[in-house]
Amino acid sequence: MKLIKIHRKSKYEKRYSRSMGKLTTKVTYIKKYVLGIPIHTLHRYRETYYGEIKNCSDCNLAA
Template sequence: MTSTHINLNFVTDIINDKRTPMKLINIKRKTQLEQRHTREMGVLTTNVTYIKKMLFNLIPLATLHKYRETYYGEIKDCEECVLAK
């Protein structure tokens, strides 16, 4: 009997929860270190930030935008400046 009572309390807590509901599609931003190569400079290690659309916060659906920050603090789009040719 107590287990049923606990389950009912759990259900009523979920119903009365005032937080935001779970979203199906979220936008996530992730920064990772990547190596880029050029003839003039050689290997360039830079932080590349990906903005992705995620399903249930687990499955990536699409990459919306990808950019990197230069040594001098400028932000450049990764599609504009292709370093590896």
Template structure:
């Protein structure tokens, strides 16, 4: 059993941008785990409709 490992997980979230408004997109999280518990999110990004990969910092979570 590894002590530290990195895992990639994709979720569907409702996001809001100023240019496009509300959109539902797949967000991929890359997390570091220690003994099976998540410790830190290393990076999160989303893929646009056209296939571009963008950081999630330019859009906010829509609740």
């Protein structure tokens, strides 16, 4: 049995960027798990309409 695992999970989130306004995008989270409990997020990124991969720090969450 492995004690430490790394999972990748995608979900749709509503984001806001100054140049594009509100958008719904698919955000992928890479998390580290110890004994099935998530410890912290290693990386998160999103894919643009044109297929580019961007970091999520360039746009803010919008409700």
